[in-house]
Amino acid sequence: MSINLKLLYNDKVKSGYNFRPLAFKCCNAVLSTERFAYLAETSLSLVSDEEIRSLNRRYRKIDRPTDVLSFLSGDPNPDTKAVVLGDIVISAQTAARQASRYGHGIDRELAFLTVHGMLHLLGYDHIRKEDERVMFARQNLILEKLGIIRRQP
Numbered sequence: 001m002s003i004n005l006k007l008l009y010n011d012k013v014k015s016g017y018n019f020r021p022l023a024f025k026c027c028n029a030v031l032s033t034e035r036f037a038y039l040a041e042t043s044l045s046l047v048s049d050e051e052i053r054s055l056n057r058r059y060r061k062i063d064r065p066t067d068v069l070s071f072l073s074g075d076p077n078p079d080t081k082a083v084v085l086g087d088i089v090i091s092a093q094t095a096a097r098q099a100s101r102y103g104h105g106i107d108r109e110l111a112f113l114t115v116h117g118m119l120h121l122l123g124y125d126h127i128r129k130e131d132e133r134v135m136f137a138r139q140n141l142i143l144e145k146l147g148i149i150r151r152q153p
Contacts, residue, residue: 003027004082006043019046019110025146026111030118033142039082042121044114045089052091067094068113070120088117111148115139 005027007020023044031040047055049065057063059071073086090113099109116139126132143149 003031004039004041004080008043008045022107022111023114026114027118029142029146030115030122033138033145034122036122039080040085041077041080041082042085043087045087046092047089049091049093052089055089065091065094067091067098068117070117072121085121088114088121090114090117108148111146112143115142
């Protein structure tokens with residue numbers, strides 16, 4: 001189990017920030033904790049509020065920015081034989097606001113959103129209350145394994 005991670009930055013997002021090592025660590029921690037036994041691929045994009053709002057409107061019919069969206073694939077890559085999990089899109093602007101609101105750094109917030117997005121790609125959801133409890137317990141476990149603690153709002 002390992003991940004091939006493609007990290008993309010939108011032009012409106014500060015491109016000097018090197019989020020790749022932490023993103024890679026978070027994605028692999030999810031795969032390890034979930035005992036995902038295959039090579040995996042995913043792309044993670046840091047975008048502006050404007051771009052994530054457009055995606056949210058188009059795919060979820062919700063006309064406002066959100067912090068993270070996940071787009072599931074599950075198809076095999078014929079060249080690498082890896083399972084293409086899908087795409088994770090994070091609003092860097094929303095992540096920065098949430099980090100400030102929760103009193104922690106941007107690294108902590110981006111790690112949380114990456115783990116959250118990866119769990120969605122592996123089939124977790126939080127629409128129903130019991131599913132939310134399961135998913136949030138998994139993400140908290142993974143973040144704790146990484147030594148990343150989240151202050152509750």
